[in-house]
Amino acid sequence: MTWIAPTITCRDIPTNAGEREMLQGWLDFHRDTLLAKCAGLTADQLVEASTPPSTLTLLGLVRHMTEVERSWFRQRFLGQRIGDLYHTAADEDADFNEAAPAGAEADFAAFGAEIRTCDRMVEERGLDETFTASGSRTLSLRWVYVHMIEEYARHNGHADLLRERIDGATG
Template sequence: MTKGRPLTGGEKEILHRALDRHRDAVLWKIEGLDDERLRRPMTPSGTNLLGLVKHLAGAELGWFCEAFGRETGPLPFDLDADEESDLRVEPHESTADVVAFYARARAAADRTIAELDLDAVGTAWFGDAVSLRFVLVHMATETARHAGHMDVLRELADGATGDHRRG
């Protein structure tokens, strides 16, 4: 888990540490819950905690790997067939599978971040050029957005609140 906030350092380090802080919050939001609570739809659209983890894993692979021509490995969904498939955890997918997918995506993204300059240019899924700088900012905000959703879902599941473990 990431320690502290990025208060000093270079731009890339600060952006990466900000992303890591939100990634860690995502994992903390699912910690200690059983499979039923992680999969329970908590909104009319069916949003659940584990589905958001799966979605964020796919987003990391799409933005950090596909956009920069890097291997993603197998994906447990097919967005071409169903654009919502990355948000659903299928019955055959275990919690451990989804958490491992997120860890794999995070590691692949971290390799891209380590190996490329902030000004490196890739191509987004919709065809526009994107810099690594943009992708880092986008994924930090996307992860923070969904961590916020997870704050609410976790509170509804068992009353736990907060964005990180208190000392």
């Protein structure tokens, strides 16, 4: 049986909420949007590249955002000494370059697990809490939320174009 990316119901964005709820709501909206762009596609369709020689695929975006969630929330903000899921010393772009249909279901599961872990680990942390990134920049958890929203928004634009190329679906 061929694995197909599951259908998702996108959560509503809060329209009148406190800062934390608003940031979390927008982040969840963009997470859901990426999954919605993949919904109903087979694993083979999820690895269809945008246009050669690009390795940009919907599955690659899911893998990339799994890595980005882990990197910003857990490795950088929380300072956890945990390895990358996809990046390797030999290939910094392995999240895209090594995306394969056989791993699609596991990659989607890893995405969901990473999101749940990140959310749980920062839910009680203050938005004003800071950390040092790249040796000298002091950033806050608030900055991470805004950056994650921006990162998803940019990549969801890519996902729009990829999905339309695969089966004509838009919206």
